[in-house]
Amino acid sequence: MSLTEILGYFGALFIGIVLGLIGGGGSILTVPILVYLLTINPVTATAYSLFVVGASSLVGAIKNMQKGLVDYKTAFSFAIPAVTVVFLTRRFLVPAIPNVLWTIDDFELTKNIAIMLFFALLMLFSSYSMITSQSLTNAVSQKRPSYKLLVLQAVIIGVVTGLVGAGGGFLIIPALVLLAKIPIKRAVATSLLIIAINSLIGFTGDIINTSVNWSFLLIFTFISILGIFLGMYLSNYIAGKNLKKGFGWFVLLMGSYILFKELFN
Template sequence: MEYFGYLASIIIGLSLGLIGGGGSILTIPILVYLFKIDPKLATSYSLFIVGITALSGCFSHYRMGNLKIKSAMYFAVPSVFSILVIREVIILKIPNVLFTINNFEVTKNFLIMIIFAVLMMAASFSMIRKTNSNIESTGTNYLHLALIGSVVGIVTGFLGAGGGFLIIPALLFFANLPMKQAVGTSLLIIFINSSIGFVGDLYIGTPINYPFLFTISGMAFIGMIIGTQLSKKLDGDKLKPIFGWFILIMGIYIIIKEILFK
């Protein structure tokens, strides 16, 4: 299973490179089910893996002129604040066992995986349905960008997910960016969010297996290189529905496994 996990890690970067999101939604299931890592620790690992992979994609998109720094900053600053509050305050106060129903313990790890599965399903619907990425706008709505940035920060902080599936629509509709610029700018935001969250985890003493983390990140980096190159030739909008169906199936699998086969 571990060898399959290393190969699956390539898909993390491949997704980020092609459509600017979706990679983080795969990272947690790969770490938890293929590498048997505790879900809470997996959220920390996910922040590093997704963050460092997104950074590598930023350089390529910067050279292609796809980074809009101002929009990224309006989004990222409130997002970072939410991340720090969630990871350094709220998560630490959640007990390991929340409550029990007929001898079934609802634990923190169970809650993380169920919420993550629901998030995956919500993300899949946004990828599957067709949207018009060239909607006209009167200009950038920085207030809306900041508000959505706060929401994405909550998602990133609690689940270790970059939130690209939320970031890209926000950049399309509220920053009035074309699809390729939304993808590139999304990677910058994901890097900022993920790196801040991971540094916060280091500050509170989260144990990190660095050789393992660097290996997974290296595989994801390979996927990012492939995805970024393919993005020059392939239409990300056409790939999203395929990836969305894959994410939907994985989300359903997680719910079934967590509830019926615990």
């Protein structure tokens, strides 16, 4: 086993630890770890990421269900349109994207580069959300929930999740608070169930198009889940909120690195 492979598996553990400590964000690193450390094709990496993110989120969702924090009506109102779009994106849209999108002088924009560039932009948006730490605690108003806008948001997030294999929790949570009008604590808990459903069912859209290395994928996912429990244990001693901004800056650097590498390498 090479050094980069060892670092890749440590990366899986790190993903879980971050999820356990701050309740989200760690999954944004799954695709870069799979692509740059474990040299997996970006399209395959986004498929694997859906499985890893889905399984990891399911662990957190089950814990929140036991605590009675999940709003099931909102979860399924959001998840049904979102998971339909994720599945269709993975099953039909991603395979339909041509291997070469366009060529400008000596630069050739391939499907793999385009996916990583889009993912890098998603990382930058995610890092901004974590760094600014805009509070949604008091965002719930007395107005009626806007389920039409919630469904529209679900469709948009479904496309993003399907394209890059990220859970999109930083997009889902504000939607649940601002549109479904549920408290932030329940929104965080409910988002994990939505992410688990979106990611795991979305992954099934890849099974026909992707040759899955199940032994690798299950080991990587198992290590990530172990990291979640380790992160939960460490959260008793470390305040996750204090780490969120620091992790946001790390994600910002990673996203910037991916942009530079894909455009100028």
